[in-house]
Amino acid sequence: MHIKNKIKKKAGFNVGLLLLLFLNQASAYGQVASLADILNHPDRFNERRIEIEGEIIGELLKADKGLWINISSADQSMGVFLFDKEAVGAISHWGRYKVRGDRVKIEGVFYKDCPLHHVMDIHLDRLEVLEQGRVLEDSVPLFKVDLSIVFFVICLTMAIIYFIKLKHGTRT
Amino acid sequence: MIISPDKRDFSTILNVLGKLILGLSFFMLIPLLVAILKEEISPFFDFLIGFSVSVSLGLFLLVAFPEKKEVGWIHAFFTVSMGWLIFSLLGAIPLYLSSHFLSFIDAWFESMSGFATTGLILIQDLDHLSSAHNTWRHLTMFIGGQGIILASLSILTKARPVALGFYIGEARNEKILPNVVATARFIWKVSFIYLILGVATFFAILYKQGIAIDKSFLHALWLFFAAFDTGGFAPQAQNIAYYHSFNLEIATMIFMILGAINFNLHFWLWTKSKAEIFKNFEVKTFLFTTITLSIIIYFAFSRAQEASFMFRKGFYQLISAHSGCGFTNLLAGEINRFPSLGLISVIFAMMIGGGICSTTGGIKLMRLGIIFKTFFMEVKRKIMPSRAVYKDTFHHLQDLILSDKRIKEAYVFFAMFLFVYVAGALVAMGLGYPPLPALFESVSATANVGLSMGITNPAMPVILKLVYIFQMWAGRLEFISIFVSLGLVVTLFKK
Numbered sequence: 166m167h168i169k170n171k172i173k174k175k176a177g178f179n180v181g182l183l184l185l186l187f188l189n190q191a192s193a194y195g196q197v198a199s200l201a202d203i204l205n206h207p208d209r210f211n212e213r214r215i216e217i218e219g220e221i222i223g224e225l226l227k228a229d230k231g232l233w234i235n236i237s238s239a240d241q242s243m244g245v246f247l248f249d250k251e252a253v254g255a256i257s258h259w260g261r262y263k264v265r266g267d268r269v270k271i272e273g274v275f276y277k278d279c280p281l282h283h284v285m286d287i288h289l290d291r292l293e294v295l296e297q298g299r300v301l302e303d304s305v306p307l308f309k310v311d312l313s314i315v316f317f318v319i320c321l322t323m324a325i326i327y328f329i330k331l332k333h334g335t336r337t
Numbered sequence: 338m339i340i341s342p343d344k345r346d347f348s349t350i351l352n353v354l355g356k357l358i359l360g361l362s363f364f365m366l367i368p369l370l371v372a373i374l375k376e377e378i379s380p381f382f383d384f385l386i387g388f389s390v391s392v393s394l395g396l397f398l399l400v401a402f403p404e405k406k407e408v409g410w411i412h413a414f415f416t417v418s419m420g421w422l423i424f425s426l427l428g429a430i431p432l433y434l435s436s437h438f439l440s441f442i443d444a445w446f447e448s449m450s451g452f453a454t455t456g457l458i459l460i461q462d463l464d465h466l467s468s469a470h471n472t473w474r475h476l477t478m479f480i481g482g483q484g485i486i487l488a489s490l491s492i493l494t495k496a497r498p499v500a501l502g503f504y505i506g507e508a509r510n511e512k513i514l515p516n517v518v519a520t521a522r523f524i525w526k527v528s529f530i531y532l533i534l535g536v537a538t539f540f541a542i543l544y545k546q547g548i549a550i551d552k553s554f555l556h557a558l559w560l561f562f563a564a565f566d567t568g569g570f571a572p573q574a575q576n577i578a579y580y581h582s583f584n585l586e587i588a589t590m591i592f593m594i595l596g597a598i599n600f601n602l603h604f605w606l607w608t609k610s611k612a613e614i615f616k617n618f619e620v621k622t623f624l625f626t627t628i629t630l631s632i633i634i635y636f637a638f639s640r641a642q643e644a645s646f647m648f649r650k651g652f653y654q655l656i657s658a659h660s661g662c663g664f665t666n667l668l669a670g671e672i673n674r675f676p677s678l679g680l681i682s683v684i685f686a687m688m689i690g691g692g693i694c695s696t697t698g699g700i701k702l703m704r705l706g707i708i709f710k711t712f713f714m715e716v717k718r719k720i721m722p723s724r725a726v727y728k729d730t731f732h733h734l735q736d737l738i739l740s741d742k743r744i745k746e747a748y749v750f751f752a753m754f755l756f757v758y759v760a761g762a763l764v765a766m767g768l769g770y771p772p773l774p775a776l777f778e779s780v781s782a783t784a785n786v787g788l789s790m791g792i793t794n795p796a797m798p799v800i801l802k803l804v805y806i807f808q809m810w811a812g813r814l815e816f817i818s819i820f821v822s823l824g825l826v827v828t829l830f831k832k
Binding site: 204205207222223224225226227228233235237240241242243244246260261262263264265278282283284285286303304305306309310312313316317319320323324326327330 | 376377378379382383385386388389390392393396397399400434461462464465466467468545546547548549552573574575578579580581582646648649650666667668669670671674
């Protein structure tokens with residue numbers, strides 16, 4: 166009986182250990198990280214499956230054997246490589262002047278030294294649009310309009326004074 | 338005897354400055370036009386304000402300060418050094434109004450970085466910047482790279498003897514044609530031919546990548562300004578890495594090197610002898626330093642197995658540093674993980690820079706070559722009989738004797754650059770930054786390169802921003818015209 170309990174305890178411990186190992190493995194496989202984390206500690210994430218969130222910037226760029234998109238988050242940016250155009254079909258807004266790009270979640274494998282492209286990049290597995298971007302209103306603050314009128318008037322006045330002086334100077 | 342300026346001298350200087358400011362203000366019409374074409378309303382007002390302020394100031398100086406003396410060399414030197422400061426301040430106005438900068442000092446930093454063709458940036462959220470502002474950022478590099486005063490000189494109708502003063506004041510040590518105005522015009526002509534070639538090349542690459550036709554054209558134009566004028570700005574936060582294009586990296590490298598070549602050599606190759614490229618002293622020095630530093634980079638990166646890693650990570654940064662451009666295909670913080678030996682190689686490349694009479698900063702190839710040659714000449718002298726008279730020669734467009742005057746000049750500039758490199762690093766270290774990044778950033782600012790290890794960011798101390806602004810300004814003008822101006826100010830106070 167005593168031996169049976171001992172075996173049971175040991176088996177329970179082993180199962181617990183295996184579970185712990187599995188959970189540990191699972192957390193390393195699909196880590197949620199910020200771009201800053203990845204860029205600051207690339208060794209930690211190298212060749213691992215990661216999840217990042219950020220704004221889609223620019224446009225879809227054609228490459229030799231696939232496509233590139235760029236993702237930006239908190240002043241950090243990185244290129245994401247994909248093979249299939251359909252993966253980004255859901256993107257409606259690409260970040261640029263007057264346009265806030267879609268906020269997306271990228272799932273893929275991060276490479277510190279990508280063997281295919283020889284740069285630091287992410288190879289996309291899945292892209293999910295978390296929040297649609299939008300076209301921003303190009304509003305002009307009132308102070309800018311006022312300032313431009315004031316300085317334009319000063320500019321014209323100076324030009325008139327200059328030409329009067331020039332004319333006067335030429336005559337004398 | 339030291340020339341002591343009086344009120345009439347300053348009136349003359351301010352009058353000339355007024356004319357130059359008027360010239361600069363017309364460049365602001367280009368981004369204004371872009372704002373209209375791209376329907377960017379807010380940027381339109383930013384540039385309208387910038388243009389109006391610049392024209393008003395220029396006209397005010399013309400009206401209030403008549404030219405009371407014949408413009409001389411002293412006026413030219415003072416005008417050049419003050420001109421660059423005022424231009425960078427005026428150029429910062431539309432940038433600051435874009436709301437992409439934390440303070441006016443940040444916008445001034447960016448503007449000076451552009452005019453001095455440095456490429457260090459403090460702009461925020463660059464990916465959402467308007468086309469008009471991006472045009473201005475990159476245009477400042479083109480104006481500054483060609484020489485602001487040179488731009489004005491080339492539109493003067495007649496050659497005045499003082500033109501040489503302005504020309505030398507902007508750190509151009511060689512005339513290409515006997516007449517300085519003709520030289521200025523030649524430099525513009527060469528630049529416009531390369532502009533067409535460069536824009537066409539970059540456009541083809543970008544358009545093939547699927548970028549819209551108008552955006553491809555604008556990006557091609559901006560990248561050309563940044564590459565040929567060795568500036569290093571790019572319209573996206575990731576710099577060259579944004580495009581993920583090996584072809585673009587090769588093309589930018591070619592135009593960076595073309596920009597780092599002495600304009601005199603361009604002239605020679607175009608109009609006289611193609612063989613000059615194989616004999617030229619600066620080209621030989623460039624090959625020697627590039628090969629040596631590449632070997633060091635190779636050993637520094639020996640852990641990476643493939644040559645393509647070495648090329649994209651090491652060699653691209655090396656050429657970018659050596660040409661003084663500052664383009665990078667690395668992501669944020671990647672350069673900080675370079676092996677120390679690799680970083681030191683990049684620092685050395687930045688320190689040296691490109692050719693004399695080019696758009697690059699730094700000690701320059703000619704001076705470094707002369708210093709090397711002097712060393713070997715001295716060794717040879719020691720071996721020779723004591724009565725022997727020995728003078729070494731070098732080939733730069735013609736065979737030249739390594740005279741004491743040339744040696745002295747090379748050492749003076751070498752010492753001045755070294756002093757400013759170290760002084761800037763000490764300031765950063767005093768503010769708590771580690772030595773290697775502090776030296777890296779200081780060299781990058783003084784030699785007008787633009788590569789950064791991360792010290793340059795909007796959160797850095799204001800004092801360091803001001804120090805780097807000074808370093809960019811002084812490095813671009815190669816100190817002399819600034820020291821002459823400071824000397825004049827001191828004599829004024831001594832009166």
